[in-house]
Amino acid sequence: MSTTPTAHQLAVIEGTDRHLLVAAGAGSGKTATVINRLLYLLGVPIGGRTIATPVTLERLAAITFTIPAAAELKRKLRERLREAGRTDLAWRADTARIGTIHSFCGEVLQEFALHQDASPSISVLQEGDTRALVGESARDALVAAVEAGHPGITDLLSRRGQKDVDEALLQLLNQGDRLRQLAAVGNQHPDETALIAVAVAALDLLEQRLRDGGTVDFDRMLTWTRDLLTSDDYARRTLQRRIHTLIIDEFQDVDPVQWEMARLLGEVGSGRTDTTRLLLVGDPKQSVYRFRGADVATWRAVERIFAGGHGTVVPLNENFRSTAPILDFVAATAGRLLDTPLNETGVRQDYEINFARLEVGQPERQSEGPNVELIAVPPLDGGVDQIRALEAEAIARRAVALHADGVGWREMALLFPTWSSSGLYQDTLRRHGVPTYLRRDEGFYERREIMDQIVALQAVRDPTDDLALTGFLRSPFVGVRDETLLAIALAGAGPYWPRLRQVECAERELLHHGVALLERASALRDRVPHDVLLAGLLEESGYWAHLALLGPERQQGIANLRKFLALARDHAEGSLGDLLRSIAAERDREDRVGDARLHGEEDDVVTLTTIHSAKGLQWEAVFWCDLVRGPSNKIPKILVGRGQVALKDPEVKTQSDHWEALAGELKNEESAERARLAYVASTRAKKYLIVSPLGGEKPVHMAKFVGEQLKLGEATDVALTYPKHGGGEWSVTVTMADPAWLPANDAAPGLVPIGSDALDTLPQPLVPISVPAGAPLHSASEALVLARCERKHWFRHVLGFIEPAQARGGPSFGAATTRGQIVHEVLERHQVGQDLELLIEAAIREEDPTAPGPDSADGKAYRQELRQVIESVTSDAAYREVADLPGARRELRFVYLTGPGEGWQGTLDLAARNDQGQVLLDVKTGKVSEADLEHRTEHYRPQQEVYTLAARAIAGKRVAEFRFHFAESGTQVRHVYMEDELVPMAERLAEQVVRMESGAPELTRHPEECERCGFKTVGWCPGV
């Protein structure tokens, strides 16, 4: 539907200036103006005037932020062209160059690949593959730096550990182009310099590997296009001639690379008149994608370039979206927040954007409107979760009432700061009969029912793909049990497909049915349209029936399936393989660019989304929710600022001034973005804006700020009135949520809590001592490693490398160490007469999540085996002798300090006292023969000594004896201490610490150690 453009809008629509920057507030018609400008250039009369020489559709390019936004733009363009009677153009609207920045760059790279001497068919790497390649490059660059004796790196690794260094490296690599700039700036501190050097080497490796493979990932798509435009005059000139106008909507969220591309195409500042014209459109107050590399400072820089005579800046200052009360509310809350200086000195930074009042564009329609509504929550003792639960109740009630007043479900949206609590709100709405549709950024392709379709199509395309085949058999298409899959696997090596009918199993019929389904579908592959093939499979297999039985999830499931079928229909041209590849690419893109429009036009449902994804959209009624969510307080290992980088030092409590300064700066940038988020959230509503929850909040919460600005105080169930800018008054309505709305919370049957009386009767544990953070604490297992091989110790405990996995035969679950952990965990919890099964199950879930379930044959055997080991321990007379002593404690964690900030840590399996002193017992799982017993005990000696000395020092009582309990053979080895053994033991321990900290990488004196060593397997250590 067309509206009459304002004079300012017309200036943009009909403007003849080469480069335009439209800087305007929310709802001022920026996107509407973009469409009008496209129409005008195409020759459609706007505001009564027609362009003299129209531009062809092929010469117009528009970039929007997301795929749905691009689809929406195309849809509107088509609709308006049809209205204008230009059906010739309307049917070609789909072919217009309107898309995301990535689709734009993809086309450019493809087109000029040959000219660049590169492979003409560049394929886009999937997100998962990119991540793997990035990780690999980082690791290889790190190892190369260590081997080359790169100054600072070995030292860095030994102080920070491999995990931290890895994490910091990945964070730097994710900076992409910015990393090169940071490296160019130089001027970093020593640790950071070393790290940046490795990161740059890793980036070079990564780019080389991408090129070698004829692939490109999403980040490189942009930087390579920029590089192409910079270095290849032919490509740049060709594009400049071809693209008459380049339009970028939501320009406030571009990153520096994207701006550079636009600048190169337009040759802004060159004075040339034969380049691409730019129309950049945005609102710096809505820049909210810092986490994705957007930088509002880029906008400011562009604004300065344009204002400096290299372009024209056009403001639009009226708002056509929201009613007057909403605009008053925005000024009183988000507006004030934007205008509050973050720095105490009051000096504003580039990223602090001033608010500009939004004036009502159509006074006759917009000045009338209901008050903005605030939902307050009384003090509750259940913490923030209970506050949210009550808030959700209040929202659901209000949504139902609005619907009764004639507001359609699709005209309502709930906006959240993050996805974290969206499930709670969705459940509550559902309980009140409100239809919702929640599509998370990466949601669609991760949905169970969609993954089922993808796996089925993969199996249809290639039944010998065992992974796809078993996925298909297990899915609701066929639904065989895990035992059957196991029987298939045991019947011989893959591929399974040719001999599936010969497999002997209880579910033979079902299996044959599945085979027949797949045979029929495979025969039809690429002969009937993909959606017809899939629809047949869904019908024949009873998949629809399965979905219909799903309960409340079913509507969402059915809607998703329909959407997937439509998607398959749209890919009628290519083969099934092409469809699957394009799904993979789409899935990847969805991961990256998120989504916006949250439901199809035909679905009458309430939208649930994050504020980020709501950018550019509008609804009749908007609930701005979860105002009690504070900023995330996760502290990263590395801070990356505009010109500086700071690594966190794990060994000190107070970080360097350098770190603190950068952390402060980044915190301010985050606060500035939070103000902008508040602005985006409060400017999405046309008529109803409902804000919640207010009352009882912390200073970091938006709720607190809003409450203070509106002087909410104790006010409940009233209207509060404020003087209006330019005379008059405006009001908000406050509603108090009633805790009685909360659904009754029946106490769930569960564990009976131990009363305080019971606690008092327990003996005192050996109290762990707290140590300053980051102290170099050694563990008994470290001592064991050192005793066996100093080189391995150096890799693992000095450099902090994780030992590379070695190929093992047999099932991947139930590794010896995992089994040991499960046994120890159960032993810790077990009380006489308690249900062992439950404890084992809980421990498996915790320690060995990939183990097969209790219903499968393997799973049963595994549990049986674990149970036997545990029972053999708990029922063993020698074990009970210690466990039943008064004051016996199991699984006691301890920290034993031997010097300031230095010492040992570990866990004692069993510690008790008898008349002689302390008795310590350590349980060993894993098999050991009678003949081997002495040798094994000797092997564990360093651990015994650590435990003994620690228990002696911490409890202040002599250790009378130490026992190793070998669970699987049921044997115990006892060592009764003599009084004089302690001194030489302490000396040995001290000597070990010296060796540990000297970090000498001597090769082992025990050749058998090399047999199962992961460091040797990957060739990092030559072995002996």
Ligand SMILES: Nc1ncnc2c1ncn2[C@@H]1O[C@H](COP(=O)(O)OP(=O)(O)OP(=O)(O)O)[C@@H](O)[C@H]1O
């Ligand atoms: N001149 C006008 N007269 C009447 N209505 C208008 C006019 N211009 C735009 N509108 C309407 O105002 C609403 C907001 O427009 P639009 O979405 O283009 O704003 P925007 O500036 O892009 O907003 P945002 O900053 O949220 O992206 C739309 O419903 C649009 O149809």
Ligand SMILES: [Mg+2]
């Ligand atoms: Mg817009």
